[in-house]
Amino acid sequence: MKSDEFGPVVVSANDLLTGNVIFLTEKPDWTTNIHEAYVINDKAESCRWLLEGEVQQSLFSDNLFSHVVDPYLVELKIDKEVISFCAFKEALRYYGPSNYFHGKRDWEIV
Amino acid sequence: MESEIGKLYSYSGFDSEFIKERTRQFREQVNRRIKGFLTEEEFTPLRLLNGLYLQTHSYMLRVAIPYGVLNSEQLTQLAFIADQWDKGYGHFTTRQNIQFNWPNLVDIPEILDSLAGVGMHAVQTSGNTIRNITSDPFAGAAVDEIENPLPYAELLRQWSTDHQEFQFLPRKFKIAITGSLNDRAATRFHDIGLRIMLKNGQLGFEVSVGGGLGRTPVIGTVIREFLPKEDFLPYVESVISVWNLLGRRDNKYKARIKITLRELGSKEFQALVEKRFDEIRNTFNGADSKTLEDIKLQFSSVQLIEMPLGNYQNRHKENQGFRNWVKNNVTEHKITGYTIVTVSLKTHGNTPGDATSEQMRMVANLAKQYSYDELRISKEQNIVLPHVHRSALFDLYSMLLKAGLASANVGLISDIVACPGLDYCKLATARSIPLAKELGVRFRDLDLEQKIGILKIKISGCINACGHHHLGHIGILGLERAGKESYQVVLGGEESTETSNIGKNLGPGFSKTEIVPVIEKLVNIYLALRLDDAETFLETYKRVGITPFSKEIYQEFPRRKKNA
């Protein structure tokens, strides 16, 4: 990404109970499916959504604590609606470890 | 005739009360976190006090295996935990611990309770405390042993557990202790390294300080050539308490004792330690020596029984697979007729150090049946059965074969040490496990392993060096370049005391697709250069230096000028 361009990015975090990788949706809610994540293309908007994620870290609703840890922005590449991750590290985080198939997702990245 | 060996120590009442109370507190803390009464910021140091990390995909619980020693009941319980709360396996580490990669937060107190049931815990396996004391996996059995170091390791464990002065050190602190001439505990690469020595008939310790790996690998400096054994604990305490005051709390990359030693100079540091030692020595009042004697008694003696060799010789003659396994995985024991068996957790193509719950139960049963109920975890991420009679070797081998645990590759090129790397670890910059798996398969397929002989490959997924890459004959360090995995190679690391060496950088790094062919090429260069079959990789490297290797490698894998 050039310095004057921004995005696309999504807000990601870990689930407090399982540690699972999750993404912020438009609702806003959290999903484990990147295709349901809210994709942001604007810097100011990304700050707002990251803040939304951070607020959710300590949100009580109906006595239910929002189970989210350490939200941050993850950069994506979207080519004809095919989503991929800019950093290998993020891809691996989404797809799961490459040494076992733990039922997370098919391991299809290089 | 019967011969005595030191046997497992059983934990004291203090330990179990302390652990129970800690788990009770942690259960409450987890509840408060889940209900939102504790923020993540508040909760993180509390979970780290109990060995719980939040990693890439899940939580990771690191369980202490004191000085790497387990009995079969404990290993069976670890298998139970793996089945009940994890994905049916565990990962044994270079620090002789076990890590569970997939527990849920709410289950951790249950897991801690079931560990406590067999005298185990996860206390001080993370955070800026004195970590699990590591030792020689052959302790009490090695031919070259001067004295069994385990009672001393246990004394250190008791003293350091919940030591009030040392709960908030400048940084983590690691102690290793060995009682043998051949150092199998890498003592020179620990914050404190202790080697039992015999001088004029008197028993004592050589004390080295400030060794370590990580981003700044350093070989420890000997600050006491010979410390009488009764001064052992006050001296160790003096070292830590001097560092505790001087250590750089302002910068975590400069906080380890190795940096304090470098900044202060070893002479000055040593003088401060001696001064502190003079102050506190008498306050111990010999209580430590008394405790040590108690521990030695409680390491209840086992009697190793003399037996005939049975059909060992015939089996050995007839069965090539068994012969290979004996050659590589079986070591002489100090008592005639007995052997030390290393069970390789490096089946070609598997994840180094991983064992399934079924394998754990199986090995636990074998230990009960054949090794006086004792097991050890080695820093090479293998399991050791320290007291197996030669007559039982073939039966043992046959059962390991059935369980997929009979790889005859200890010390060979596929006995690879690898940290969890990017597959699991949040700090990682590249994966280590897939490299280990690919290399294992590659050299099995080439059928070169036995021909190559002793060659230690060690892989870390970032500069923290948990996979000991600096100490590999071939070390591989995973880095990140422009969002992609990249690998640096170091050569010539070694970890025995007389000739400790930190590996030397071969040159610019390689991509994920290049790295396995690069290692294969390095091995071929060695095979072409070695004087005869007996000359090991390390010996050849020392004889010819790094240039013949780097020259040929970069001829075959040329780097672009920039960005290589």
Ligand code: HEM
């Ligand atoms: C997966 C979670 C882990 C984390 C977050 C972690 C973190 C670290 C860090 C930050 C260091 C550098 C310390 C320093 O230089 O001050 C380090 C060193 C080390 N770790 Fe790990 N580590 C992890 C797993 C492991 C595993 C699985 C092993 C064993 C296979 C291990 C063994 C070691 C060793 C031997 C060192 C170097 C010795 C030293 O100088 O302290 N660690 N670790």
Ligand code: SF4
């Ligand atoms: S070396 Fe790096 S990647 Fe490997 S376990 Fe240690 S911190 Fe994680």
